[in-house]
Amino acid sequence: MNINRQWVLAKRPFGMVDAGNFEYREEPIPEPGDGEVLVRNLYLSFDPTQRGWMEDRESYLPPVGIGEVMRAGSVGQVVESRHADFSSGDLVQTTGGWQDFVIAVPNQGPMGLTKLPPGVTPVMALGILGITGLTAYFGMLDLGLPKAGETVLVSGAAGATGSVAGQIARIKGCRVVGIAGGDEKCAWLREVAQFDDVIDYKKGSVSAGIAETCPDRVDVFFDNVGGDILQAALDHINQKARIVLCGGISGYNATEVQPGPTNLMNLVIMRARMEGFIVLDYMNRVHEAVPELLGWLQSGELIHREDIQEGFENIPNTLNRLFTGQNIGKQLLKLSDPS
């Protein structure tokens, strides 16, 4: 293979993303310059935040330009290195994008270019020990400040971040309740991820579900969803509650402005806090998180799950799996095994 297959952004989305938003392109494999590294992508990461990168609006990263390769986190293998710290064959993490090959440089781009530590697989590097696990770790611990005995509620609980965030709170001694959709996800959360209780948002009122499963109210709400679920949670917060705003997937594909919660005054009445964060701000603290996450993985207290699609042609449709709720755990797509 001496071409670089790419999916470039062709048209900004309105509502759900479909194949028409991207264009397939073939380019020559790029040549690394001095200090650069040529990487072949092995696994691509799919994250709800990618939907935001497709919009032409100010955010924590610039939008992907029309005609540019769609941005995505990735793990790859070094094909050719012109940087002293990298050698051919190294497994690396970078922002590879939706293409076979990428030119990467350390400390450049959202994820820079880093070697996978020994023993860390590509799947772990993109999931439980990567952006997803770090998002759960810092969001839950730094913003959520869970204390043993408290009640922690997680929305999008069967997703990559939510499932880890909930387990971290459980490890810290909290009673953890997850909100997810459908029997399979709820059973997995209860039986495998060991959540204390689960609310199926597809069955009845989430507010009633919270009232029932959180009799002592909610001390920490880790929110990946926003919208009606945030409103329901706000009605059941405890005094001094912490609402960690990780994402708002319910609104990402909306074609109209979505209503905000009408009960924000509960933050005053309950002296509670709502706070947003972006995991990229915590990259200088990764060394705090990874050993602790690894320890929990080794002890079996923390489990992780991935949904791994395959095939370059399936890249655009894989993104939608996040928004249609098809994935349990981390959504990945495998392009190739390491050589």
Add this chain to the structure above:
Amino acid sequence: MNINRQWVLAKRPFGMVDAGNFEYREEPIPEPGDGEVLVRNLYLSFDPTQRGWMEDRESYLPPVGIGEVMRAGSVGQVVESRHADFSSGDLVQTTGGWQDFVIAVPNQGPMGLTKLPPGVTPVMALGILGITGLTAYFGMLDLGLPKAGETVLVSGAAGATGSVAGQIARIKGCRVVGIAGGDEKCAWLREVAQFDDVIDYKKGSVSAGIAETCPDRVDVFFDNVGGDILQAALDHINQKARIVLCGGISGYNATEVQPGPTNLMNLVIMRARMEGFIVLDYMNRVHEAVPELLGWLQSGELIHREDIQEGFENIPNTLNRLFTGQNIGKQLLKLSDPS
């Protein structure tokens, strides 16, 4: 006078409060039991939060019951004491309610019963050194965490709390912009309270006003208003901004559910925080606030203003002055001078 005039809650309000929500009653002056103190109210405090006390819903204090004297903070004078710590003639602060006389006990009720420190007038005790000043002090400093050089935006800026909160931020070296309605309030904020800039919400778009007056975006938003003004402020927050939810006066008299902000995801993008508080939680830290507030008053850095109505018959209508925007600074009603 040997009767105790009272305004009791007769009917829960729907929308703006009017005279029909209260009933005038005359009762005998109560007799203090052992450990109790009979206080004659001199000044009543009017606060937007009183509107919430009139509703039959869970909050940080139980609702005022139908047929009960309307709850209000007050300064009064001890008429008869059966408590060792109080003597006839003492000036005291308590939750006297809308009546001439009240039986008060230390450490009971929202405000307990405390003697005014020497040199503190009733007006100061209910305003700048009382709940209002303390709300501004702890809300701005503990939650707002203003740093010199930052931009601080205050809504309800000509009100009792907002005007003090803004001045505290200015004293701490911030650039302070106030939002208020009408020429008189805006001129007072600029010229007397020394705000750096002012936005008149009655003249044009608040969002455009914030963009213009806060070119470096908003680091701290001290919000007394909520609604559209909160939405506008959220569009202009800086990274790591702190939104202090002190109140939401725009919604207190609403007869329909008021829409929430549709742009809460800006808290994520800007890694920002929104936090509510109730000043009653800070009563054990009053000793931190009062000396610092007194120092600023003596140096002239901090000014205060009151709107003092008179007459027992005018009590119910005075509450509405807060909601129609008639008051500048602290709203009080004087029943009597100390004897």
